[in-house]
Amino acid sequence: MTPGVAIVTGSGKKRVGWYVADALARKGYSVAVHYRSSEREARETVAHLQSLNVAAEAFRADLAKDQEVSSLVERVFQSFGRVDVLVNCAAIWERKKLEAVTAEDVRRHFEINTLGTFLCCQQVGLRMVAQPSGGCIINLGDWAEIRPYPDYSAYFPSKGGISVLTRNFAVELGLRNPNIRVNAILPGPVLLPEDLPQAERNEVIASTLVKREGRPENVAQAVLALIENDFITGVCLPVDGGRSVYAPNPQD
Template identity: 65%
Template sequence: MRRVALVTGSGKKRVGAVVAEELARRGYNIAVHYRTSEAEAADTVAALRALGVEAEAFRADLGDEADVKGMVAGVLTRFGRIDVLVNCAAVWQPKRLEDVTAADVRFHFDANALGTFLCSQHTGLAMVKQPEGGLIVCVGDWAEVRPYLNYAAYFPSKGAVTALTRCLAVELGTRNPNVRVNAVLPGPVMLPPELTDAEKTEAVRATLVKREGSPRHVALAVLSFLDNDFVTGVCLPVDGGRTVYAPE
């Protein structure tokens, strides 16, 4: 039976779509998650099917528990199992601290922290019932340890991802030792389009490798967790050395 991967946030042409493509090239059938990007998700599904795998799009608001439960149930009904979950869905909106509201904080936590938790919880409990278990990969952010200005609502929500990664590695692994939970903490792998050229140059200069990464670097980290089944509860920076380097 062909293995199945659910990749959240893979409808849009961002990191999730690249992760989905790399998993498809490994022979995984793909459940493509989207919230509002129905047309883009359909394009992603078509591209994945062209690689010779089965693919289907599933809509869900990841901050809504009923939606998440429905999505997981839908994937299980369609494919019969889930072997890999990659939590790529995320939001980020810059705003000065003076302007951040409680609604802004809730918006980021619902999408980035609660959404990741709910998907991991309900998919993970399904994996526990599979003798082969499964792999969950969360996506955090390297800069939780050295936050940029003007993202005070965003970074706390991403900091929660590392905590829930360790927590769920323990919770799920004690139920089935073949269920593993890890996280990737990307650095500058897809710089926001609103950055100026000067800001982009500065972001690259601040890495040790002196170049921008790509979404494929995140996908390769996901594949490395697949290849090494002795790794769980790990939060891996994929940041060109940005975490350890403090340029003057």
Template identity: 55%
Template sequence: MESFPRNSRVAVVTGAGKKRVGQVVARALAERGYALALHYRESRRDAEAFRDECAAAGITTELFQADLADTSSVDRMFDQILDRFGRIDVLVTAAAIWIPTPLESLKADDVIRHFQVNAMGTFWCCYRAGLAMINQREGGVIITIGDWAVKRPYLNYAAYFLSKGCIPTLTRTLAVELAHRNPAVRVNCILPGPVMMPENLAEHERIEAIKSTLLKREGRPEHVAAAVLFLIDNDYVTGISLPVEGGRLLS
């Protein structure tokens, strides 16, 4: 494996295996000159295809597998990332699970699994990256991905919204904790709206989601990526949750 220049910038993106928001964010960071440490859980083939695409464009890219529900797996991943790159400048937590389940069918294990991945998994990734960043003179930037609809949850996603509701709180908490140790470390959250709706979503639900925005159009993952870049660039913003949802909260 070729050596990596220790003064180069490194971005870690979780949930970058599948062709969803994480990959779009990673591509935007690569265009800014970041080397990429990309996390995946099961989508190895898709992750390898994306890595090869990045490598063909001259972007230093490494893949790291982990189950975010298992803190020891997360620890192993971050140990590997730091061993390979020596630093972390940006972390974007795009990994999440969302499994629609009617309330009457919900099991305790369903709720626990969502919390393990979406809440604890996100926190432990931020924790490990934050501990690395506070020891860097330049600090670093952590950007969590929440969900606008924690303020207006919809049916059949009780476990998901319970777990995602933790993200703004852990963002504010870590903004305080990490800045206390190194004021150059910032932590912010993005709350996406309908920027990449599930492929299996019923057409009437997709239309309703679009109609419920003020802008009357579907967003794109690139809108989230643009918000990530804004939160990296503006070094006087920390501890916020930024909605990227076309005005859906107001409509």
């Protein structure tokens, strides 16, 4: 796909979305940087991307609110004229014992992780339908939807929905414009929490086949690969160092 315009949600702070935006900019894409509350970091991200000689602009929106998503998409189209790539990186994940999880915890995770991704796919995707060249949408799920681990009971159901959502939009949008493709990446241990105890960090690393923690650049590389291969759609690609296919022997 010839470089065009990309929206990367959750790309203000220097987390996975930042690295995706950086990789796209280095490929020549103009980048719409989305943020919800991290305005200062988003403006720093924009300055960084502009230093790579591409157009970049920051856009604020609460992705759980359909009118704000609609406004975000409209403002991006007003600024750039089109959208060729959407990468949905915005997400929250909160660690909490099952006994302490509230309905509000579950609701907030679904609103941000699932509903926000849905609304962005819907509103950007329908705009892509009108573009002869279509577009490419990539969502971020989580490898552990197939083997969830404890203390994230509000998070995993919200991320588990991403795979079904991705296949659904691949069909819905592809039938309207065959040049639209929708895929997902299911990252493994990438950017582990800084406060994660070393023993748990070692356990996570040991549970991969490559025996190391992933880097956000690995996710960004997968994004570029899915953009460039125009015969892949409706696929959920684990980028997890083999963690989803390997169950280590606890006695090892």
